Amino acid sequence: MRQAMTAVVAPLFDIRPLSHGLRITHGQRAASRAFVGALLTLSLSVGMLGEALAQDVPAQAPAHAVLAPSPEFAQFPRYEGTLGTRSIVLRLGRKTDDPSGVHGEFQFADTGQVVLVAGDLVDGTLEIEESDDGTEISGNWVGKVAADGSLSGDRMNVDDSDPQPFSLRPMSAQARAASAGIRQSGSPAAHE
Numbered sequence: 001m002r003q004a005m006t007a008v009v010a011p012l013f014d015i016r017p018l019s020h021g022l023r024i025t026h027g028q029r030a031a032s033r034a035f036v037g038a039l040l041t042l043s044l045s046v047g048m049l050g051e052a053l054a055q056d057v058p059a060q061a062p063a064h065a066v067l068a069p070s071p072e073f074a075q076f077p078r079y080e081g082t083l084g085t086r087s088i089v090l091r092l093g094r095k096t097d098d099p100s101g102v103h104g105e106f107q108f109a110d111t112g113q114v115v116l117v118a119g120d121l122v123d124g125t126l127e128i129e130e131s132d133d134g135t136e137i138s139g140n141w142v143g144k145v146a147a148d149g150s151l152s153g154d155r156m157n158v159d160d161s162d163p164q165p166f167s168l169r170p171m172s173a174q175a176r177a178a179s180a181g182i183r184q185s186g187s188p189a190a191h192e
Contacts, residue, residue, distance in 0.1 A: 065133040067114040073104045081168035090168055
């Protein structure tokens with residue numbers, strides 16, 4: 001073992017063998033100990049990584065962001081109804097930088113979960129995407145605006161699977177006026 005260590009450490013620290021052993025200066029001894037310590041640490045780290053991989057330890061998923069209702073959307077027209085079998089409230093308004101763009105949020109009545117929406121509303125056809133974490137798209141909506149201002153259609157997963165019907169009616173004069181403007185002009189009415 002001593003000869004193996006001498007073969008590895010000697011060239012690095014200019015250690016000269018003598019007939020009765022090795023002559024190492026104090027500084028070289030400290031550097032040698034640091035080097036051996038680093039090798040041991042590296043060896044242990046690689047060993048633990050190997051064990052973790054061998055055990056197939058699942059990676060921790062990032063925490064899912066919880067969205068809160070936005071004060072920006074509180075002024076938007078309000079629609080109430082159902083998504084599948086669940087009651088929701090949708091606030092949907094025109095984007096200021098895109099004439100056909102709409103955005104807003106909906107909230108589930110039973111859990112309070114908030115989901116963001118954004119997309120287009122052109123000639124009475126609604127096409128929006130939703131995000132339940134504010135980053136990743138979690139679903140797509142395709143629907144129509146009826147003569148009474150109500151919205152109806154289907155909500156699907158990102159891959160267009162599992163369609164769920166939605167049916168929403170305007171709950172304020174503002175929502176009814178916005179819906180009337182959409183039907184008449186083919187573009188979203190101002191939400192102000």
